[in-house]
Amino acid sequence: MGGYSQDKTERKLERHILESKKMFQSIIDGITDGVVLIDREYKIVAVNEFIRQRTEKDFNEILGKHCWEILNCALHGSGCPTRKTFEKGEVFEVIHRNLSNEGDEVYYSVRAFPLKEESGNVSQVVEYIKDISEGERLKKETIRIEKLTSTAEIAAGVAHEVRNPLSIVSASAQYLHKALGPNHPCREFTEAIIKNAHTLEAIVSELLNFTRPLPITLELKDVHECLDKTLKFLEKKFFEQGVQLIKEYQAGLPPLMLDERHMGQVFLNLALNALQAVNQDPKKLTVSTEYYPEKRQIIVKFKDTGSGIPEENMVKIFAPFFSTRSKGIGLGLSMSQKIVEIHGGSLTAESTVGHGATFIITLPTRERAKTVL
Ligand SMILES: Nc1ncnc2c1ncn2[C@@H]1O[C@H](COP(=O)(O)OP(=O)(O)OP(=O)(O)O)[C@@H](O)[C@H]1O
Numbered sequence: 001m002g003g004y005s006q007d008k009t010e011r012k013l014e015r016h017i018l019e020s021k022k023m024f025q026s027i028i029d030g031i032t033d034g035v036v037l038i039d040r041e042y043k044i045v046a047v048n049e050f051i052r053q054r055t056e057k058d059f060n061e062i063l064g065k066h067c068w069e070i071l072n073c074a075l076h077g078s079g080c081p082t083r084k085t086f087e088k089g090e091v092f093e094v095i096h097r098n099l100s101n102e103g104d105e106v107y108y109s110v111r112a113f114p115l116k117e118e119s120g121n122v123s124q125v126v127e128y129i130k131d132i133s134e135g136e137r138l139k140k141e142t143i144r145i146e147k148l149t150s151t152a153e154i155a156a157g158v159a160h161e162v163r164n165p166l167s168i169v170s171a172s173a174q175y176l177h178k179a180l181g182p183n184h185p186c187r188e189f190t191e192a193i194i195k196n197a198h199t200l201e202a203i204v205s206e207l208l209n210f211t212r213p214l215p216i217t218l219e220l221k222d223v224h225e226c227l228d229k230t231l232k233f234l235e236k237k238f239f240e241q242g243v244q245l246i247k248e249y250q251a252g253l254p255p256l257m258l259d260e261r262h263m264g265q266v267f268l269n270l271a272l273n274a275l276q277a278v279n280q281d282p283k284k285l286t287v288s289t290e291y292y293p294e295k296r297q298i299i300v301k302f303k304d305t306g307s308g309i310p311e312e313n314m315v316k317i318f319a320p321f322f323s324t325r326s327k328g329i330g331l332g333l334s335m336s337q338k339i340v341e342i343h344g345g346s347l348t349a350e351s352t353v354g355h356g357a358t359f360i361i362t363l364p365t366r367e368r369a370k371t372v373l
């Protein structure tokens with residue numbers, strides 16, 4: 001009799017646990033962000049529907065696995081908030097950057113909350129994962145635009161003020177040069193003034209070009225032809241510097257609406273930057289193209305084997321006037337980004353210091369590009 005009532009109590013208890021589990025699951029499934037319960041061995045005890053959908057896995061493929069395997073996480077070292085929460089028993093948060101299957105940047109805020117035993121030990125951690133990509137993208141874009149606008153305004157002001165006195169310097173030096181006659185010992189000085197005034201005039205007009213709206217004329221063009229024209233122009237430079245130029249073009253690219261002159265300028269800037277960065281063997285620049293019909297995108301990559309770009313400079317290289325070269329003005333990349341964006345595309349960079357840099361131009365095949373910025 002005793003056994004029977006014990007069975008009954010156990011079954012009741014089991015049912016109760018099952019119901020509590022179901023209730024717990026439906027509560028966390030109702031949360032529209034990610035919830036993951038992790039034990040001290042970093043194994044997943046429970047997840048909600050959001051995580052199941054994002055990982056495209058079933059619950060039984062997820063439960064019992066290590067969190068870093070399932071969450072595609074590179075943080076299981078010292079940066080991991082869950083590790084810190086287990087160690088310190090407090091709430092920790094990090095912003096985690098990932099790439100989606102489509103290759104887009106996705107940002108998650110990951111907060112780790114401790115679940116404590118009576119003794120105060122943390123037995124489990126709840127990770128609360130929120131997709132904050134939209135906010136991060138907006139923040140980045142606002143900073144970029146503000147930077148561009150304020151620097152461009154200063155540049156336009158300075159260029160404008162410098163232009164008139166400079167043309168007076170240049171004209172006066174030319175007058176003096178002539179007046180001195182061919183054998184005068186001071187002619188080398190007037191020559192130096194004229195030459196350097198020309199350099200300054202070129203810089204000023206480049207600045208003014210940069211700050212003026214850029215009118216573009218779009219025509220259906222073959223990207224490979226446009227690339228070849230620019231690269232042909234640089235053939236001698238490649239040869240002289242012993243840099244190997246490798247072309248990996250995908251066949252069957254559709255023609256694009258391009259302003260050939262401006263896009264040629266972008267290809268020229270990227271190739272020149274690569275030439276300036278490769279100074280140790282193997283010296284290579286690979287220019288490749290890829291076509292993604294389903295995304296209506298063409299990607300052009302300039303991948304070099306140069307010195308690469310330090311992490312702290314990655315956000316700065318597209319800002320106007322940022323340069324690490326003694327003779328650089330720092331307008332090449334910002335100008336190129338502006339041109340690509342007018343075409344409705346994007347220009348981004350990837351790099352590992354010491355292993356070269358890759359500049360990636362993504363261009364739409366159908367979208368209408370803007371006519372002026
Ligand atoms: N392929 C590359 N490899 C390594 N660093 C690069 C590369 N391309 C650009 N950079 C970095 O980005 C900076 C900005 O490039 P950008 O083309 O805008 O200016 P710049 O080349 O310095 O001057 P310029 O106005 O003459 O082009 C460079 O000074 C360099 O530090």
Ligand SMILES: [Mg+2]
Binds near residue numbers: 269332333
């Ligand atoms: Mg440059």
